[in-house]
Amino acid sequence: MLYKQSLKSKFFAAGIALAACLVQQSSALAADTIEPDTLLIGSDMTYPPYIYLEDEQPAGFEVEFMNALSRHMGLEPEYVDTRFAQLIVGLRSNRYDVIASLLYITPERAEVIDYVPHTQTGSSILTASTFEDDPSEPEELCGLRVSSIQGASWIPKLEKVSEEHCEPNDLGAIDIREFATAPEATQAILSGSVEAQFADAAVAQLAVENTEGALKITSQELIYPIPVGLGVNSNKPELKEEIATAIEQMKESGEYDEILSKYNLSAPDQDAVEAALSES
Structure with missing residues (x-):
C-alpha cells in the first residue's frame, strides 16, 4: 500500500514537472511573438x-x-x-x-x-505601348520621368546611374517620381505624368495584363536580380x-x-x- 502511494506520488510529481515544462516552453514561444x-x-x-x-x-x-x-x-x-x-x-x-x-x-x-x-x-521597365522608345536598361532612362513605388531598393541604384552616367554625358538626369503604391506608379504612365515605370518583374507583367495592351515591358532581362x-x-x-x-x-x-x-x-x-x- 505504501509502495502504491509512493508510486502515485512519483507519477503526480512527474506530471507536475512535465506540465511546468510545457508551460515554460509555451511561454518561451509566446515571448517570441507580440x-x-x-x-x-x-x-x-x-x-x-x-x-x-x-x-x-x-x-x-x-x-x-x-x-x-x-x-x-x-x-x-x-x-x-x-x-x-x-x-x-x-x-x-x-x-x-x-x-x-x-x-x-x-x-x-x-x-x-x-x-x-x-x-x-528582379525588376523590369514599363512604358506606354505608344511610347516611341523601348528603354531596356537603366542607362536608357536618362532624361525620362520614371515612376516607382516609394522606398524601393532600386531607387539608389537609378540615382547612381543618373549621377555617374546620364548627367556626365549630358543625357539628362533620370527624374524619379515616387508613389505610395505600385498601381499609382502605373497610373502615372497611363496619365502621361511619366514616360516609364521601374517595377518588380511580376508586378510589371500583371500591369501589362490588367491594362489590356496599354502598357509594354521594354526590358529584355531581369534588372538587378x-x-x-x-x-x-x-x-x-x-x-x-x-x-x-x-x-x-x-x-x-x-x-x-x-x-x-x-x-x-x-x-x-x-x-x-x-x-x-x-x-x-
Whole structure:
C-alpha cells in the first residue's frame, strides 16, 4: 500500500514537472511573438500579385506563403496593412512580428533588421505601348520621368546611374517620381505624368495584363536580380530561427516549391544573398 502511494506520488510529481515544462516552453514561444498564438505580419496590401486585398481579404504570394509558414509554426497569421515605406519603422516599433511584403535584401536594410531569405525576383521597365522608345536598361532612362513605388531598393541604384552616367554625358538626369503604391506608379504612365515605370518583374507583367495592351515591358532581362526575405527584428533571434525552421518544413512537405512555382518565382541563391548584403 505504501509502495502504491509512493508510486502515485512519483507519477503526480512527474506530471507536475512535465506540465511546468510545457508551460515554460509555451511561454518561451509566446515571448517570441507580440501576441500569444499569433504571428502579426506587416504587409503593404497594394502590391499584386505579391500581396493585395481581394474581396476585402488578404491574397497573393506572400499571403499563401505566410499562411503555410504560420501553420508550421502553430500560430494564427494576422496581417497589418502598412504602406511600404513605413514597414521597417513599424517592425522596429513592434507593430508586428515580421515583414512579408516583397522586401528586397539590401545591406542598408540589413543594418537595422534581420532577414530570412524566402524567394528571389528582379525588376523590369514599363512604358506606354505608344511610347516611341523601348528603354531596356537603366542607362536608357536618362532624361525620362520614371515612376516607382516609394522606398524601393532600386531607387539608389537609378540615382547612381543618373549621377555617374546620364548627367556626365549630358543625357539628362533620370527624374524619379515616387508613389505610395505600385498601381499609382502605373497610373502615372497611363496619365502621361511619366514616360516609364521601374517595377518588380511580376508586378510589371500583371500591369501589362490588367491594362489590356496599354502598357509594354521594354526590358529584355531581369534588372538587378535580387533575393527577397522576411524581415525580423534583430533582437528576436529565436523568432528568426523558428521562421527558418518552418520554411525548411515547407520544403520537406512540398508546399514551398508549389507556392513559388505558382507565382513564377525561384528559391533565393545563397551567393546572391551574400552579394546583396555586401553591395556598396
